[in-house]
């Protein structure tokens with residue numbers, strides 16, 4: 001989980017510059033949008049000047065001449081209409097650019113997530129990653145769509161208004177400039193106070209997401225173990241903390257947003273009116289100038305208010321951007337390959353040479369693993385839970401990088417191969433067969449266009465999945481719900497077999513299912529596995545020793561080391577760990593307690 005941390009001003013600036021870099025490819029439309037913005041500002045500022053001319057030159061002087069007044073009115077109307085149109089156009093342009101930028105950012109984040117190594121996913125809750133791709137990029141979108149547009153628009157308007165005020169009355173304009181430091185101070189205070197509460201708020205939303213995600217994924221366990229109340233309590237606690245953070249935020253906003261700025265606004269009007277009152281005793285003042293000033297001051301405070309309001313989103317976007325950039329800079333990448341074009345898998349010979357591996361860099365979970373699986377041979381990994389069987393598969397599949405020793409395929413280091421070459425030739429079937437939302441066909445083909453409908457049917461037939469698929473109302477076009485929850489685990493397993501067989505890999509890696517499957521399906525699965533293994537180098541994690549008695553080599557793992565090796569008969573004759581496991585699994589141990597005591 002990300003820590004609640006307020007970014008320093010320097011860090012915020014760095015994040016801001018990096019965000020702005022995303023706008024670089026859109027420089028031409030941005031310049032166009034800025035030009036539109038300039039025109040809009042000119043339009044906004046000229047309105048009060050035209051009214052000032054109308055008041056001072058015509059009304060005050062009682063000089064009601066139809067021609068010039070109508071011309072003035074027409075110009076005024078034209079400027080207002082043109083401005084409305086230009087405003088629409090510039091806002092559309094800014095939004096378009098913003099959406100394009102955010103689209104790119106999302107693509108970058110998603111590609112990065114896919115390039116990350118499993119170590120990253122081990123330490124990061126799924127909810128947090130989802131939050132990065134959705135909520136955080138959404139917050140950044142807000143920054144580009146409204147925050148920056150309003151900041152820039154307000155800045156332009158601000159300059160335009162001051163220019164107009166200086167044209168009308170230098171002294172009074174200079175007086176108005178005095179309010180600037182006060183406003184800057186309010187904005188600074190607001191930013192300072194609000195940034196911490198925003199970070200806390202965003203962080204809590206991330207935690208709420210993570211909790212929700214955990215609850216949904218583990219729903220069956222939650223219900224079975226009656227964890228509903230605990231989960232609700234934890235969720236409620238987080239929700240209450242979110243509420244408190246929200247209230248804290250509202251208080252800061254309530255105090256510093258509109259009220260503080262409005263107060264300065266009123267003081268400014270009072271000072272301007274007093275100034276006019278005092279000077280009117282010495283010189284005649286033009287009522288039109290007074291109108292224009294009061295109008296400008298109101299217009300000037302409106303953008304300030306808007307900018308203040310946008311600071312909320314700005315803060316949010318900076319925090320979100322910092323998190324997204326942290327993800328983009330994540331160094332925990334998937335193992336890198338040398339992509340040697342000469343490295344091609346021909347026979348599928350696998351050699352582990354003194355491989356030592358650790359997940360955390362501290363504790364070795366595999367120690368000095370050495371074995372060879374010759375082409376077409378089956379090597380079975382057995383051992384108690386936590387002995388390192390899955391870890392061997394994890395490094396063989398290049399899910400995790402290993403530092404010591406080497407794994408060779410057909411005599412070349414596994415690190416030399418192009419990852420596609422490895423993935424195309426190594427079929428992996430895990431215990432929990434993951435099915436995607438889509439049809440059965442999609443799930444077997446996995447969008448590989450080289451696999452025809454015929455290939456799919458053949459693969460299904462090969463693993464005997466065709467029988468149950470054909471009985472489904474829509475056959476191969478039957479819809480698979482999320483994670484394939486409407487299929488039995490045996491059926492899911494058969495579909496996963498078919499998916500693997502459709503690619504016809506040279507190497508098979510199987511994590512044999514431990515789930516209880518009815519005897520008939522079990523039989524089908526065993527037959528399918530036997531056929532699949534024929535002519536393929538196979539590494540299989542076996543939970544039941546009965547299924548691997550014909551393996552060419554059985555490796556018995558204990559605490560990350562290979563403690564016994566040989567075929568079934570040899571290992572039984574050794575009367576070691578394998579022998580004890582075999583007796584236990586077959587209920588043949590005369591005194592099971594004795595065997596267990598022997599630290600099986």
Ligand SMILES: Nc1ncnc2c1ncn2[C@@H]1O[C@H](COP(=O)(O)OP(=O)(O)OP(=O)(O)O)[C@@H](O)[C@H]1O
Pocket residue numbers: 122359360365383384385386387388389390391392
């Ligand atoms: N992703 C991981 N991060 C850190 N440690 C891990 C990770 N996966 C496994 N381990 C640790 O590595 C050791 C070996 O685990 P591994 O999953 O390889 O055992 P296994 O023999 O496959 O067990 P099982 O039969 O229960 O699947 C264990 O101590 C386990 O706690």
